[in-house]
Amino acid sequence: MSDMIAEVDVLVIGGGTAGPMAAVKAKEKNPNLKVMLLEKANVKRSGAISMGMDGLNNAVIPGHATPEQYVKEITVANDGIVNQKTVMAYAQESFNMINQLDRWGVKFEKDETGDYAVKKVHHIGTYVLPMPEGHHMKKVLYRQLKKARVEITNRYMATRLLLDENGAIAGAMVLDTREGAFGVIRAKSVILCTGAAGRLGLPSSGYLFGTYENPTNAGDGYALAYHAGAELSGIECYQINPLIKDYNGPSCAYVTGPFGGYTANSKGERFIECDYWSGQMMMEFYKELEGGNGPVFLKMDHLAEETIGTIEHILHSNERPSRGRFHEGRKLDYRQGMVEMHISEIGLCSGHSASGVWVDEHAATTVPGLYAAGDLACVPHNYMLGAFVYGQFAGQSAAEYAMSHELPAVDAAQVEAERKRVLAPLANPDGLPPAQVEYKLRRFVNDYLQPPKVTKKMEIGLDRFAEIRADLDSMSATNPHELMRAMEVHFILDCAEMAAHASLYRTESRWGLYHYRVEHPEKDDADWFCHAQLKKNEAGEMTCFKRPIEPYIVELDDEEKDAYNRLRVVKQAEAA
Amino acid sequence: MPMTMNRVSVPVTVNEEACIADKGCTVCVESCPLDLLAIDLVKKKAFMQYDECWYCLPCEKDCPTQAIRVDIPYLLR
Ligand code: SF4
Ligand code: SF4
Numbered sequence: 346m347s348d349m350i351a352e353v354d355v356l357v358i359g360g361g362t363a364g365p366m367a368a369v370k371a372k373e374k375n376p377n378l379k380v381m382l383l384e385k386a387n388v389k390r391s392g393a394i395s396m397g398m399d400g401l402n403n404a405v406i407p408g409h410a411t412p413e414q415y416v417k418e419i420t421v422a423n424d425g426i427v428n429q430k431t432v433m434a435y436a437q438e439s440f441n442m443i444n445q446l447d448r449w450g451v452k453f454e455k456d457e458t459g460d461y462a463v464k465k466v467h468h469i470g471t472y473v474l475p476m477p478e479g480h481h482m483k484k485v486l487y488r489q490l491k492k493a494r495v496e497i498t499n500r501y502m503a504t505r506l507l508l509d510e511n512g513a514i515a516g517a518m519v520l521d522t523r524e525g526a527f528g529v530i531r532a533k534s535v536i537l538c539t540g541a542a543g544r545l546g547l548p549s550s551g552y553l554f555g556t557y558e559n560p561t562n563a564g565d566g567y568a569l570a571y572h573a574g575a576e577l578s579g580i581e582c583y584q585i586n587p588l589i590k591d592y593n594g595p596s597c598a599y600v601t602g603p604f605g606g607y608t609a610n611s612k613g614e615r616f617i618e619c620d621y622w623s624g625q626m627m628m629e630f631y632k633e634l635e636g637g638n639g640p641v642f643l644k645m646d647h648l649a650e651e652t653i654g655t656i657e658h659i660l661h662s663n664e665r666p667s668r669g670r671f672h673e674g675r676k677l678d679y680r681q682g683m684v685e686m687h688i689s690e691i692g693l694c695s696g697h698s699a700s701g702v703w704v705d706e707h708a709a710t711t712v713p714g715l716y717a718a719g720d721l722a723c724v725p726h727n728y729m730l731g732a733f734v735y736g737q738f739a740g741q742s743a744a745e746y747a748m749s750h751e752l753p754a755v756d757a758a759q760v761e762a763e764r765k766r767v768l769a770p771l772a773n774p775d776g777l778p779p780a781q782v783e784y785k786l787r788r789f790v791n792d793y794l795q796p797p798k799v800t801k802k803m804e805i806g807l808d809r810f811a812e813i814r815a816d817l818d819s820m821s822a823t824n825p826h827e828l829m830r831a832m833e834v835h836f837i838l839d840c841a842e843m844a845a846h847a848s849l850y851r852t853e854s855r856w857g858l859y860h861y862r863v864e865h866p867e868k869d870d871a872d873w874f875c876h877a878q879l880k881k882n883e884a885g886e887m888t889c890f891k892r893p894i895e896p897y898i899v900e901l902d903d904e905e906k907d908a909y910n911r912l913r914v915v916k917q918a919e920a921a
Numbered sequence: 922m923p924m925t926m927n928r929v930s931v932p933v934t935v936n937e938e939a940c941i942a943d944k945g946c947t948v949c950v951e952s953c954p955l956d957l958l959a960i961d962l963v964k965k966k967a968f969m970q971y972d973e974c975w976y977c978l979p980c981e982k983d984c985p986t987q988a989i990r991v992d993i994p995y996l997l998r
Binding site: 386387389390391392395396499500522523550551552553554555556559560561591592593665666667670671674775776777778826829830 | 922924951952953954955956970971973974975976977978979982983991992993994996997998
């Protein structure tokens with residue numbers, strides 16, 4: 346069977362948030378370039394924001410925050426482990442991007458004078474810009490894709506990147522998820538925008554697809570980058586979120602906070618100063634949940650009727666609109682009861698924490714010709730606006746690279762090996778169903794990797810993962826859809842092994858609950874004030890190593906450094 | 922390898938009276954980010970083929986005849 350072959354200048358993999366922006370910006374840079382946007386679903390409704398988003402978490406708007414303040418905030422929130430240059434590059438472009446989105450027709454909340462109505466949720470600065478009508482975000486992006494004449498290829502997944510003889514990017518190998526055909530897309534440069542590794546831990550409901558992240562984001566890009574030899578960073582800094590129990594979606598404190606809602610214990614008391622999601626916040630959440638004051642709730646029942654109505658409108662029409670249906674089923678009214686919260690399964694995501702593919706301030710990875718943006722690119726706490734800004738950087742960088750490089754030759758051996766790997770489950774009618782393998786794998790992720798992290802448990806986990814790796818060869822797929830799921834199980838296993846190795850490597854605790862190692866409970870700046878990197882070495886083994894932190898460009902004073910370690914509410918001594 | 926089929930209740934219900942797949946509509950099939958919906962070739966109506974739903978609602982919002990109802994999956998309800 347001959348493979349589908351396409352030739353493009355720039356290939357963007359993933360059409361959710363960062364991907365469309367990257368593709369549009371590559372075309373803007375040079376309209377003569379052939380730019381293809383490859384999407385596992387359909388770009389009209391794909392990715393983390395398929396139903397839009399209710400606001401920007403990290404808007405750096407003059408008059409409300411400065412780029413320097415923002416860099417400080419994220420440096421502190423991420424416990425010092427940041428390449429400040431990447432965060433600064435985001436912060437400086439943040440306002441331009443907001444204005445561009447505004448021109449494209451995204452509706453942000455504005456005050457009477459027409460200025461952006463920014464709200465305070467973070468510990469130090471003011472960065473939250475609501476988009477009460479943010480459900481139209483994908484439509485806005487789609488219009489721009491059409492206008493820029495980006496070539497859209499829906500229902501294809503990339504399974505491996507293609508490299509030339511020097512280890513530079515030569516394209517990607519892909520699977521048609523509806524026809525089950527294998528293909529090759531030759532490209533001069535590739536941009537990974539495949540989102541978080543959101544199908545890593547198993548939700549406590551046991552429902553494989555009841556994840557916080559869009560479950561189609563199985564960690565594809567993490568595995569693609571890893572197998573291409575790219576450096577990944579901060580994988581041990583997991584994504585763990587405070588979510589509505591069982592529903593497993595955000596509740597969401599960013600929306601309710603500015604209206605006066607807050608995270609409370611079972612007595613209805615506030616126990617954290619700041620609801621901004623950080624590892625330190627999650628640690629306090631965990632302690633409260635496990636302690637005598639648990640479980641934890643989101644409290645809104647003290648708010649005025651009108652306020653609750655507004656909150657309901659936002660929460661039930663954006664991001665995860667089925668929230669309302671869930672509460673209805675449980676007969677919960679925000680006016681009368683508190684929303685029960687719990688701690689999510691683990692995932693990898695730089696949009697929320699800092700686990701991702703290493704990139705510089707131009708969105709370049711360590712592999713020539715490979716760029717990354719969005720939840721999978723390691724720029725801490727980057728969120729949706731960061732995905733847009735780094736999507737822009739990646740599109741521009743990848744276009745420039747494509748303009749100065751020839752299309753590399755295709756290595757037939759790589760293609761042959763990958764075709765065999767990808768199509769194997771279809772040729773094996775009598776093997777393990779991918780869903781069963783996935784369930785077992787993700788249950789082991791919970792059992793052995795979920796913090797508090799225990800050395801022996803993670804080591805046992807690696808043994809179990811090795812056994813599952815042997816099972817991958819005996820998976821069978823009865824149709825192309827199941828074959829897609831089988832390939833995702835490969836990605837999930839890669840991510841699980843990365844999470845275990847990176848967590849074992851960093852022998853200290855940092856980022857609150859995200860990397861709480863029971864045997865090394867203290868932060869150890871002497872040995873571990875550095876990035877922990879992970880990559881595939883020459884021998885094909887997973888290795889970890891340190892990367893020094895670039896000198897800060899914005900210094901912090903001691904008071905600021907400690908801000909996120911003082912999140913717990915201190916009870917005032919009773920006045921005598 | 923010995924196998925069995927397990928029955929599961931799925932969260933998406935299609936009102937077959939309202940569904941116009943027989944007139945060529947495939948909107949929900951194209952909307953679903955997880956590619957879970959399909960058109961029954963005999964009945965010419967949409968149905969949920971795979972139990973992998975993220976209860977995210979594009980299928981329901983985009984359906985031109987409001988034929989789709991998404992419930993929270995039973996395990997989470
Ligand atoms: S979108 Fe609605 S009308 Fe169209 S096929 Fe789906 S259910 Fe039927
Ligand atoms: S709710 Fe979402 S995942 Fe479920 S069928 Fe509809 S579009 Fe697909």
